[in-house]
Amino acid sequence: MKTLVFVEFEAGKVKKSALEAICFGRQIAAGPVAVVAAAPAGTDFAPLGAYGVDQVLHIADPGFDMPEAQPLATALAQAASQLGADAILLPKTSLTDATAPRLAAKLGAAVASNVMAIVDATPGNFTVKRSVFTGKAFAQTRLAGGKVVLTIKKNSIDVAEGNASAVSVETFAPSIPASDHAVKRISVEKATGQVLLPDAEIVVSGGRGMKGPENWGLIQDLADALGAATGCSKPVSDMDWRPHHEHVGQTGIKVSPNLYIAVGISGAIQHVAGINSSKVIVAINKDPEAPIFKVADYGIVGDAFEVLPKLTAAVKNLN
Ligand SMILES: Cc1cc2nc3c(=O)[nH]c(=O)nc-3n(C[C@H](O)[C@H](O)[C@H](O)COP(=O)(O)OP(=O)(O)OC[C@H]3O[C@@H](n4cnc5c(N)ncnc54)[C@H](O)[C@@H]3O)c2cc1C
Numbered sequence: 001m002k003t004l005v006f007v008e009f010e011a012g013k014v015k016k017s018a019l020e021a022i023c024f025g026r027q028i029a030a031g032p033v034a035v036v037a038a039a040p041a042g043t044d045f046a047p048l049g050a051y052g053v054d055q056v057l058h059i060a061d062p063g064f065d066m067p068e069a070q071p072l073a074t075a076l077a078q079a080a081s082q083l084g085a086d087a088i089l090l091p092k093t094s095l096t097d098a099t100a101p102r103l104a105a106k107l108g109a110a111v112a113s114n115v116m117a118i119v120d121a122t123p124g125n126f127t128v129k130r131s132v133f134t135g136k137a138f139a140q141t142r143l144a145g146g147k148v149v150l151t152i153k154k155n156s157i158d159v160a161e162g163n164a165s166a167v168s169v170e171t172f173a174p175s176i177p178a179s180d181h182a183v184k185r186i187s188v189e190k191a192t193g194q195v196l197l198p199d200a201e202i203v204v205s206g207g208r209g210m211k212g213p214e215n216w217g218l219i220q221d222l223a224d225a226l227g228a229a230t231g232c233s234k235p236v237s238d239m240d241w242r243p244h245h246e247h248v249g250q251t252g253i254k255v256s257p258n259l260y261i262a263v264g265i266s267g268a269i270q271h272v273a274g275i276n277s278s279k280v281i282v283a284i285n286k287d288p289e290a291p292i293f294k295v296a297d298y299g300i301v302g303d304a305f306e307v308l309p310k311l312t313a314a315v316k317n318l319n
Contacts, residue, residue: 001123001148003029004085006076006096007048009039016199017091019051020157024150025089026052028121032165036079036172038064038072045169052162055083057172068183069098075174077106080147082172086123092151093198100151109147116156131156134250135277154198155256155279197246200229202259203278205248207233207271209264209285209304213241218308219263225315231255233265249274264304267292284308 003025007018018035025033032054037045041060048056057079064075072095080088080103088103090096092114104111112128119127119140127142131153197203204223206216216230223230230246237247248255250273260278264285265271272295275281283296286303293299300307 001028001087001121002083002085003033003087003089004076004080004083005033005035005053006072006088006090006099007035007037007039008091009037009043012040012043014048015091016159016201017093017152017154019159020154021089021091021152022048022051022053023159023162024115024118024152024157025087026162027118028087028089030121032163034083034085036076038067040065045167049165049167050161051159052165053167054165056167056169057082058169059172059174061173066185066188067095068181068185069095069102070183071174071176071180072099073102073106074176074180075172076103078174079172080107086147088147088149090149090151092153096151100149104149107147107149108145109149110143110145111149112141112143113151114153115150116153131277134254134273135256136273153256153277155201155258155277195223195227195229197229197231197248197253197255200255200257202226202228202261203231203248203255203257204228204261204263205231205233205246205265205275206236206242206263206304207265208235209266210236210241211264215305216242218305218312222261222308222312222315225312226259228259228261229257233268233271262292262296263308265292266290267295284311 005021005025008015032052034055036057038059045056114131115128117129130139132139206219231248232242232246234247236242237244250270254274256277258279260275261282281296282298283292284300284307288301
C-alpha cells in the first residue's frame with residue numbers, strides 16, 4: 001500500500017511519535033514511506049531517510065506550525081491524492097483525534113484510532129490491533145474499502161532504522177479554503193524546558209503520600225536523574241500542590257511510558273486508567289495492601305521519604 005505519514009517536528013527534531021508512525025508505515029508499505037511534514041523552512045529532512053522515508057512533502061507555511069484539525073485534514077487529503085496514497089497514518093494526539101475522521105470523510109476512507117499493531121495488511125482484509133476502553137482491552141478491527149486512515153498509539157511501536165533511502169523533498173502548499181479557518185487558535189501557553197508528560201519515556205509521579213508540595217524536590221530529583229517527566233494524582237493537582245497539566249489518570253493525561261514510577265499513590269481505578277499502558281510500572285508505597293501493587297510490575301514497600309533519596313543516589317551512581 002502506498003503509505004503517507006503526518007510528521008511533526010519540535011525544536012528542529014522529528015517527534016518520537018512521528019518516528020513510531022513511520023516505522024509502523026514501513027510495515028504496511030513493505031517499503032519506503034512518504035511523509036507530509038509541517039516544519040519551518042530550512043528543516044533538515046535527510047535523517048528521516050534512515051527510517052525508510054524516501055519522499056517529503058514539506059509544508060513550510062507558518063500557519064501549520066500548530067495547525068487546526070480542519071485545515072490539516074484538507075492538506076493531508078490533498079497530499080494523499082497527489083501521491084495516490086491509500087494508507088494515511090497520524091501519531092495519536094488530541095489534534096489528530098479531530099483530524100483523522102475529517103480526513104477519512106474527505107477521502108472516503110475507513111478510519112481506526114489508537115492502533116498498536118498490524119494484524120493483516122492485505123487490502124480488503126486490512127486488520128489492526130487497537131487499544132480500547134482506556135487501555136483495559138484490545139480490539140481487532142477490520143477496515144473495509146480501499147483506503148485507510150489510522151492514528152497510531154504512542155509508545156506502542158519500537159523505533160528502529162530501516163533500509164536507508166535517499167530523501168526527496170518537495171515544497172507542498174495546500175489550497176485551504178477560508179471556511180476551514182472557522183476555528184482559529186489565538187494563543188498557546190506551552191510548558192517548556194522540561195520533558196513533556198505525554199511524550200515522556202519515563203514518568204515519576206507523586207500522590208497524596210508525598211504530604212505536601214514542599215516535598216516535591218524528592219520527586220523532581222529522581223525525575224532529573226532519570227531524564228523523566230513528573231506527574232501526579234488528581235487530588236495533588238486539585239490541592240494545587242502541582243499544576244493541572246501534570247494530573248495523570250482517567251480525567252487527566254493518559255501516559256504510556258516505558259517506565260512509570262508511582263510514589264505515594266494508592267492506585268485508584270481512575271488513576272490506573274491513565275497509566276495502564278505503561279510498559280513497566282514501579283510502585284513505592286508504605287502500605288503493602290495498596291491497590292497500586294496489583295498493577296505494578298515491581299513494588300517497594302517503604303516510606304517514600306526514605307526510599308526516594310536512596311533510589312535517586314543509586315540512579316546517579318549508574319550515570
Ligand atoms: C470521577 C472521578 C475521576 C477521577 N479521576 C482521577 C484521575 O484522573 N487521576 C487520579 O489520580 N485520580 C482520579 N480520581 C481520584 C481517585 O479516585 C483517587 O481519589 C486518587 O487517585 C487518590 O490519589 P492518591 O493516590 O494520591 O491519594 P490516596 O488515595 O490518599 O493515597 C495515598 C497513598 O500514599 C501512601 N502513602 C502515604 N504516606 C506515604 C509515605 N510516606 N510513603 C509511601 N507511601 C505513602 C498511602 O499508603 C496511600 O496508598 C477520580 C475520582 C473520581 C470520582
